[in-house]
Amino acid sequence: MRFVTDRMLGKLSTWLRILGYDTVYAADLEVKGDEDRFIVTLAEREGRILLTRDRGMIREAKRRGIQHVYVRDGEVMEQLKELLHHRIDINLEPVPRRCSICNGELRKVKEGEEAMLLAKSYVPRDKIGKTEFWVCNNCGRIYWKGSHWLNMRARLNDVKGKNRKILNMEETD
Ligand SMILES: [Zn+2]
Numbered sequence: 001m002r003f004v005t006d007r008m009l010g011k012l013s014t015w016l017r018i019l020g021y022d023t024v025y026a027a028d029l030e031v032k033g034d035e036d037r038f039i040v041t042l043a044e045r046e047g048r049i050l051l052t053r054d055r056g057m058i059r060e061a062k063r064r065g066i067q068h069v070y071v072r073d074g075e076v077m078e079q080l081k082e083l084l085h086h087r088i089d090i091n092l093e094p095v096p097r098r099c100s101i102c103n104g105e106l107r108k109v110k111e112g113e114e115a116m117l118l119a120k121s122y123v124p125r126d127k128i129g130k131t132e133f134w135v136c137n138n139c140g141r142i143y144w145k146g147s148h149w150l151n152m153r154a155r156l157n158d159v160k161g162k163n164r165k166i167l168n169m170e171e172t173d
Pocket of ligand 1: 102103136
């Protein structure tokens with residue numbers, strides 16, 4: 001499952017990458033000409049699910065038979081729930097697979113590559129050698145499961161909890 005998102009959905013793009021999904025964000029592209037048309041064509045060509053708040057793009061996606069979701073809510077956790085309601089069955093656990101900044105692929109940092117970690121001032125020195133790190137093949141950003149990871153999981157658990165409630169309500173109808 002892969003996605004392409006419009007310019008209105010920067011935060012959603014970041015979160016989908018955190019969840020491990022290959023997500024092309026319109027604002028990261030340098031498109032000459034009609035950006036909307038480019039994005040719809042990209043979705044079609046690469047089999048990506050189009051996520052947008054633009055009704056024009058939705059019309060075009062429908063016309064071409066491209067899988068899409070018209071995102072209504074402005075808040076990112078609500079947007080994740082919207083995807084679930086549209087039966088886009090995303091997992092709600094962070095997966096270190098995609099760079100949240102550039103969508104590059106992550107790989108595990110191997111033994112002997114500590115210099116790469118030391119070169120980044122934001123990497124906590126006391127974690128080196130004690131925890132796993134990942135590096136983005138594209139931009140070199142380093143990732144690890146620190147406190148931010150736990151915070152993300154807490155926010156996602158909230159989505160899961162609320163989603164379960166909604167499903168229960170549907171079941172009792
Ligand atoms: Zn990157």
